[in-house]
Amino acid sequence: MANVTTATGRQEDQLAAVGAELLAASESLIPVPPLRDRVPGMTLQDAYTVQQYQLHHHLARGRVLAGRKVGLTSRAIQQQLGVDSPDFGYFFEDMVHHHGAEIPASHFIQPKVEPEFGFVLKTTLAGPGVTRGQAAAAIEAVYPAIEIIDSRITDWDIKLVDTVADNASCGAIAVGSVPLPVSVDALGSVTCDLLINGEVRESGTGGAVMGDPVIPLAWLANILGQQGVPLEAGQLILPGSFTKALPVVAGESATADFGALGALTIHFTD
Template sequence: MSTEVRQQAANALLTAYQGWSIEPLSEQIPDLDLTDAYAIQLAQVKYWTERGATVKGHKVGLTAAAIQRQLGVDQPDYGHLLDTMFHLEDQPIDLARFQQPRIEPEIAFVLGAPLRGPGVTAAEAAAAVQYIVPALEIIDSRIQDWKITLIDTVADNASSGGVVLGSTYGEPFATDLRLTGCVLRHNGKIIDTGAGAAVSGSPLNSLVWLANTVGPLGVTLEAGHVVLAGSLTAAYPIADGDTFSAEFGGIGTVTATFGKDLS
């Protein structure tokens, strides 16, 4: 696919951030492939960083079977986390920033050393982690009605929207992350539960996959970067006034509130 067509697709997605969604790119451009989709994603990242944004990490998406069934895809993807996407815990988040937001509970890795593939092992990935932190990811889509294929979500920066990190920082592997349980609450009521094994067998596997996937593209996961490993449950829609909290066994709790700050 030509660079011009890729840039046109990136421009369409960038324009959609102004408040309206677009038809799936996979329908508009039938021969779009995964390589094109990541190039479209990178074109947007280039646009944002040239205007002052900073890459603060990556997210791995579509790792849980529940999410893959929900969105009709069959493999993980990754997107970029920018400084503009991070929100403070318990501080109201204005939903006007988003179009079709949904929330997911995730375990976040914060790196203490750089990590670059190919060939990264689980042991090397574990050694690069400084600490883990509970997180809530706000996913969003610039594609109408979430009618996405893998190609669409990759091009749309893996449906990234926002991130809320918790205030507790855990030792990376003091517990078996495969067995780490999660309870997701909406306005105080339990709506879902999950375990770390839902994330590619273990959240650590997501970190390994990411390092080995982006490494051949010349990308290093830098010290201090945040990596969201993937959701432990299905994603749930967010409405104005909602409060969501996720409690992770042995790690801690993170809370996100939605609504305009009236203070």
């Protein structure tokens, strides 16, 4: 389990410089070379320090935190990106879209989509020590969701430290307005198809998300709890993808289809 700490001295300056570089890349849409090649001995703790640097930068400028995402929770995604453990990131209110949204593909560098659940919390979760049962009890509603992942690292050439530093490759979030009519305990058996332009391209079940999609929620609460950071009531939490991610371009639509339970579609424009 990651322990997010703050670096000191010369190392802190180096990590802050990398964080500033990623912030600039998110504005210019010009990706940067892999960080692991340029920060000698870069650790997972270093990578989360870079992520925190960017979070603090955005919050200081008035952006409002809407929730958190857990990534790399399915074996398909881990194999696709060549990593072997989950990670987490954050997103702001201005990054959240809804069903039918038209989203400019030009706002991203190299976007891909993932079908997910979206958990809205009714109570605060403050780790460490949060159990699966406590996490499940904190979920007010489950919505269809799509994460648009994007990488500020050139050509998606990433290892774990690269994606963690780059806010777990988060680009934007889409979430439905109508909850899925399903109990929390049944989430592992829910099936979701990922469609591009109406064609099924990938399929998976909730069980692909760490065996039980509630487990990543407890995992996240406990990791953040080590730093004294709770998951707040009302926040939206994405626990991870059912399938591997698929690239999208302008003119394409993406749908997370949960069958009789509901669906969510977004459209990518120029």
